[in-house]
Amino acid sequence: MPDITLTPGTLVTASYKSGEYIGEIVELYPPRVAVVKILAVQKHPAQGDLHHPFATDVPLFHQRRALSYQEKASAPLASVRLHTGEVPGYKESLLAALDAEIHTLQNDDSEWAKRALSELHALQNEYRTL
Template identity: 50%
Template sequence: MSNGSFQAGDYVIAEYKTGVYYGEVVEVANSMKAAVRILAVKEHPTQGDLHNPMDPSVAFFHQRRALSFQEIALMPISTIRPFAGVVPDYQESLKRALLAQISKLSDMEAWARRSLQELELLGQEYFPVKN
């Protein structure tokens, strides 16, 4: 099945804004968009300002909720691909996606702390204090 040949009832994986979802095509609106009913969450949406990633000091730090179970979203066909597996339970998938996002950010936080320690050591090596 190519991206342009979706029909109502097809199971898909679809990206919406910054989240990725398992869903069912409800209607193909035109050659560019399809209405997709959300059945489960594959990847939780990214938090913050997408125009200024990794910047916690932006004027408005966006909190993005995952789309709800059975919510219908109009999505670009280019963000939809066929899915032939078993759709996970919505609540379990939401929990798994949320915990994966938290784990990823925690790993980044730990990496940033360790990088800062190493950079501070390099700074001392590069620019030793002269007595």
């Protein structure tokens, strides 16, 4: 990470598993990990088995929820980037990221996309009541 000093309190964008989030650094454990407090969702996590992406013939097709507001996650330091700009509200960003993920999969006729959409629609109903 060139010429950027990350310290606790710094606003960052970080990847965690298959999702992407805006958060605040809480702790640093160089050279590998930053503990990030989640403030907003940029990309909703992909559904299914992370070890077998796009496969439906897996023992468990996981429903992957986005990390919760102010949840702390250990993100790989290599995925952490300085965040500039506004931080959207958590619920607003969560629903926007979920809608974007649904929109991306709507024209995919694969079995995996159908299963993923089913899980995302279930999450959509749950998220709207938050």
